[in-house]
Amino acid sequence: MKYVKNGKIIMPDGEIEGKVLAFSDTVEGVIDESEIGCFGEGDVIDACCGIVSPGLIDIHIHGYLGEDSSDGSKEGMLRMAKGLIKNGVTAFLPTTMTAPYQQLEKAFDVIRTLKASEVDGAQILGVNAEGPFISPEYKGAHKEDNIKNIDPDFLIRHSDVIRIATVAPERTGALEAIKKVKENTDIVMSMGHTSANYVQAKEGIEAGISLATHLFNAMTPLNHRDPGVAGAALTNENVGCELIADTLHINADLFKMVYILKKDKLILITDCTRAGGLVDGKYDLGGQMITKKGIECRLADGTLAGSALTLNKALYNFRKYTGLKDYEVISLATANPAKIIRDKERGTLEVGKRADVVIFDNNFNAVRTFVGGIEKATDSCL
Numbered sequence: 301m302k303y304v305k306n307g308k309i310i311m312p313d314g315e316i317e318g319k320v321l322a323f324s325d326t327v328e329g330v331i332d333e334s335e336i337g338c339f340g341e342g343d344v345i346d347a348c349c350g351i352v353s354p355g356l357i358d359i360h361i362h363g364y365l366g367e368d369s370s371d372g373s374k375e376g377m378l379r380m381a382k383g384l385i386k387n388g389v390t391a392f393l394p395t396t397m398t399a400p401y402q403q404l405e406k407a408f409d410v411i412r413t414l415k416a417s418e419v420d421g422a423q424i425l426g427v428n429a430e431g432p433f434i435s436p437e438y439k440g441a442h443k444e445d446n447i448k449n450i451d452p453d454f455l456i457r458h459s460d461v462i463r464i465a466t467v468a469p470e471r472t473g474a475l476e477a478i479k480k481v482k483e484n485t486d487i488v489m490s491m492g493h494t495s496a497n498y499v500q501a502k503e504g505i506e507a508g509i510s511l512a513t514h515l516f517n518a519m520t521p522l523n524h525r526d527p528g529v530a531g532a533a534l535t536n537e538n539v540g541c542e543l544i545a546d547t548l549h550i551n552a553d554l555f556k557m558v559y560i561l562k563k564d565k566l567i568l569i570t571d572c573t574r575a576g577g578l579v580d581g582k583y584d585l586g587g588q589m590i591t592k593k594g595i596e597c598r599l600a601d602g603t604l605a606g607s608a609l610t611l612n613k614a615l616y617n618f619r620k621y622t623g624l625k626d627y628e629v630i631s632l633a634t635a636n637p638a639k640i641i642r643d644k645e646r647g648t649l650e651v652g653k654r655a656d657v658v659i660f661d662n663n664f665n666a667v668r669t670f671v672g673g674i675e676k677a678t679d680s681c682l
């Protein structure tokens with residue numbers, strides 16, 4: 301049993317101070333300090349006035365520490381999982397790029413195996429398949445040669461491991477394909493890398509799309525006469541929106557507006573590439589060379605290509621530019637992503653949830669990270 305005292309405990313609807321969070325492998329409850337020991341003997345942990353948060357969940361992350369989900373390397377995935385813990389990430393969806401089926405299936409196989417086991421680090425919950433069913437016109441950093449029309453049978457075949465799939469709803473046969481996938485699987489269909497106009501985006505939503513891949517990026521923009529994919533995503537209350545809060549992919553002054561419109565449907569992601577956590581330099585992304593400089597990753601022609609953002613830094617940025625409270629910001633990377641992938645075990649510190657717990661300092665640096673109640677990373681003392 302573990303008892304965390306002297307921290308601000310983050311709950312879905314507020315913050316609790318002056319109390320103690322008790323957890324074993326699951327959350328036992330929030331108690332008074334005088335009740336420490338009521339669930340059995342255990343460690344008493346001092347959060348030193350930090351933030352006691354649910355573990356972060358990144359539903360869109362390609363790589364980290366030189367590794368990429370599309371490589372199909374078990375060792376690489378495990379290295380990512382271990383590295384992400386230090387950012388307070390306790391679960392993630394390795395995200396594949398547009399690639400030939402054979403390569404994708406190799407990556408899926410690795411993720412399928414790891415998904416079924418407890419790994420030493422952030423838990424692997426399945427795949428976010430970003431491509432190959434996208435639009436060449438809005439391909440971003442995806443390789444055009446490998447782009448295809450939506451193949452529902454491919455998604456259905458791998459629906460045991462794919463949790464999210466990005467598609468372009470304007471492509472030939474897309475609406476029927478989206479309906480077929482929705483009828484046969486639990487895959488969350490997301491619109492992204494798409495040239496759809498507003499009407500086509502709404503048809504896609506009608507067919508079963510419930511998420512927008514990195515809002516505003518690689519999609520038709522919001523125009524007051526043609527609201528585009530961005531407008532369709534922002535105005536439909538059933539559609540979630542991913543957002544890369546690195547202040548580069550979207551102007552930070554828009555964070556508050558998006559939050560007001562989407563609230564519990566807004567999900568912070570990193571879209572991090574293998575350059576994340578490494579020094580500046582040149583790296584591969586889906587068969588193309590990217591250059592990392594500070595927080596930017598770009599193709600040779602200047603196109604933004606994923607990021608080097610960490611999810612705890614995204615929280616820091618979002619709070620800084622919105623002035624929202626800690627619990628409101630933290631939900632964007634905990635409760636909201638859990639909800640969109642229908643993960644009932646994770647995302648909050650409510651009694652009975654898995655004890656994925658992070659103690660952050662007040663700048664969102666992860667100091668101690670627990671996965672299923674077991675400590676996986678400890679930074680220097682608060």
Ligand SMILES: [Zn+2]
Pocket residue numbers: 360362395430571606
């Ligand atoms: Zn991506």
